[in-house]
Amino acid sequence: xxxxxxxxxxxxxxxxxxxxxxxxxxxxxxxxxxxxxxxxxxxxxxxxxxxxxxxxxxxxxxxxxxxxxxxxxxxxxxxxxxxxxxxxxxxxxxxxxxxxxxxxxxxxxxxxxxxxxxxxxxxxxxxxxxxxxxxxxxxxxxxxxxxxxxxxxxxxxxxxxxxxxxxxxxxxxxxxxxxxxxxxxxxxxxxxxxxxxxxxxxxxxxxxxxxxxxxxxxxxxxxxxxxxxxxxxxxxxxxxxxxxxxxxxxx
Numbered sequence: 001x002x003x004x005x006x007x008x009x010x011x012x013x014x015x016x017x018x019x020x021x022x023x024x025x026x027x028x029x030x031x032x033x034x035x036x037x038x039x040x041x042x043x044x045x046x047x048x049x050x051x052x053x054x055x056x057x058x059x060x061x062x063x064x065x066x067x068x069x070x071x072x073x074x075x076x077x078x079x080x081x082x083x084x085x086x087x088x089x090x091x092x093x094x095x096x097x098x099x100x101x102x103x104x105x106x107x108x109x110x111x112x113x114x115x116x117x118x119x120x121x122x123x124x125x126x127x128x129x130x131x132x133x134x135x136x137x138x139x140x141x142x143x144x145x146x147x148x149x150x151x152x153x154x155x156x157x158x159x160x161x162x163x164x165x166x167x168x169x170x171x172x173x174x175x176x177x178x179x180x181x182x183x184x185x186x187x188x189x190x191x192x193x194x195x196x197x198x199x200x201x202x203x204x205x206x207x208x209x210x211x212x213x214x215x216x217x218x219x220x221x222x223x224x225x226x227x228x229x230x231x232x233x234x235x236x237x238x239x240x241x242x243x244x245x246x247x248x249x250x251x
Contacts, residue, residue: 114227
């Protein structure tokens with residue numbers, strides 16, 4: 001069994017939230033309920049998950065409690081890393097914990113179980129899902145993603161991970177720069193060895209290279225997990241994403 005932390009805090013004004021009249025995109029309404037409710041339903045239906053902890057605004061989380069969703073509510077603390085630290089203070093820190101962002105309403109219990117199975121034997125500090133561009137375009141051609149060209153092809157990441165809280169809490173400062181560059185592959189290259197740049201330009205950089213160098217950079221044992229469940233790569237960032245989500249969930 002795994003603990004779970006859902007990040008639904010740190011709401012900020014952006015075109016999509018202004019359009020929908022909310023302060024936090026996790027609470028955008030989709031067919032009568034907030035995006036976060038779809039995620040919580042998936043988590044609650046996942047046999048391998050216990051003790052879900054949700055970080056977000058008190059008032060909105062209280063409303064979800066009234067609607068019957070079961071989780072431990074933690075008031076949002078600030079940025080993503082602050083919220084993650086707050087969540088990890090409420091779970092068992094020596095065992096891997098599932099971390100889910102609050103903007104992937106296509107998540108399902110089966111998808112979570114599939115990801116956890118891919119991460120066996122669960123002995124690393126970090127497991128992160130990656131997807132090939134052709135798989136993303138096959139299932140969701142409307143979605144715009146940031147891809148990195150690697151030896152295996154064009155790759156993108158998902159919006160959940162399996163993380164050991166003890167590693168995070170001990171190495172919090174190392175993550176600040178990495179997180180700030182996570183959606184800009186070229187900036188990310190600047191904090192990696194020069195050999196990375198050459199391999200990247202020669203189209204010879206592999207997922208294994210990333211695992212090894214990021215493990216050294218962040219003082220951890222990391223593993224990228226190739227997944228075909230591309231719905232965990234479909235987050236709600238733009239009006240087009242929301243339109244897609246509403247269409248898929250209506251079915």
